[in-house]
Amino acid sequence: MPCQPPAVPTTEPRQQPLPASLSWLADELTALAAADLLRPRRLRAGRQAATVSLDGTPLVNVGANDYLGYAGDPRLVKAAAKGACAEGAGAGASPLVSGHSAIHDALAASVAALLATDDALIFPSGYAANTATLAALAGPGDLIVSDARNHASIIDGCRLSRAAVAIYPHRDVAAAAALLARPARRRLLVTDSLFSMDGTIAPLAELAQLATETGSMLLVDEAHATGVFGSRGSGLVEAAGVETAVTVRVGTLSKAVGSxxxxxxxxxxxxxxxxxxxxxxxxxxxxxxxxxxxAQCGIDLLAAEPFRRQLLLERATAFRQRLRQAGLALGEAEAQIVPVFIGEPRRAVTIAARLMQAGFFVPAIRPPSVPEGSSLLRVSLSYLHDEALLDQLTTALISHVSHAS
Ligand SMILES: Cc1ncc(COP(=O)(O)O)c(C=O)c1O
Structure with missing residues (x-):
């Protein structure tokens, strides 16, 4: 039968003795555990949905970036199967050699049409898109000016580029302007549009003006905004009306697009x-x-189903309001990513574990994903979360976070 989930393995993996050359790993792992920074390996059964089975327990799921609910949508699953039937399981080569196919070509054209740009290039992941693009556009003698809370793939791209890198405090346009005044062959200003951990939005209009005034390239990573913001659904660059000033637009097909x-x-x-x-x-x-x-199917659907993003953002606004009214610390979050700031990793992990016992999967986010002392519970809302489910989640969060204080 098609789409039957694979059986969950029942045998324990074999335990090999740690080779002497890797013995240092034991100390590293012990140190992570002592700092409450060990990450559990959870096993999901089935597709992403409003509730998922994690390690065999059904849980309300606000721990995915499936913002429009397309990751498990039968229409995307069918499109994937058709794609594999037409072109095989693997692309077989780099796009530069013979890997670039008719499906890739159509997808690049659809991305360019959605973003209203001349052209687009498809990468194996958003991570690869950021690292490769930053390293290609800047090099020794150049200057990259980057927001302090940019995603790890931007940080790694900056490092790979070997350009001088200057970090400005989160969303501080005046500080970015001061850094851009440094001498350099070429300048590149880079920001996430919607920040993945704190749910804040970059001041795109001001950054666009700064980039234009200083003749800098402006790279905006829309990983969490594509499909969610803008009347066409192309993201916050569109919503802010700065499409011409943003010279390099990066995004991912792995979150709202569902692939x-x-x-x-x-x-x-x-x-x-x-x-x-x-x-x-x-x-x-x-x-x-x-x-x-x-991904092609996800892009077609997000254009045809604007009600998904509209409903998601309306529900997110009401959800944030209720949590704030109850005194929970959400910082300046203003989108479908809703952080509840907790502080120390142990406390975040404890509350997440209690929420899990109560039937809710709300991941605890700890350093290095966020700065020291600002561990949080990260709620990623999806179109699939209806009002009844959000009511239950609101009650559970308020009760568990307040009782843990
Ligand atoms: C802001 C941002 N950029 C890029 C990425 C990488 O995207 P992908 O998961 O497609 O590699 C992520 C993923 O979490 C992200 O949050």
């Missing part, structure tokens, strides 16, 4: 240059056809 893969979109010369310099595109096997076909 996997990353993209960069912009002027045709930018895309042409990246085809010759973006190493994760040149030296990594192209996106599997099934994932590309599912």
């Amino acid at each position: 996997a893969g990353g993209f960069v979109a912009g002027h045709r010369s930018l895309v042409e240059f990246l085809r010759h310099r973006a190493r994760a595109w040149m030296f990594s096997t192209a996106h599997p056809p099934a994932a590309a076909a599912a």
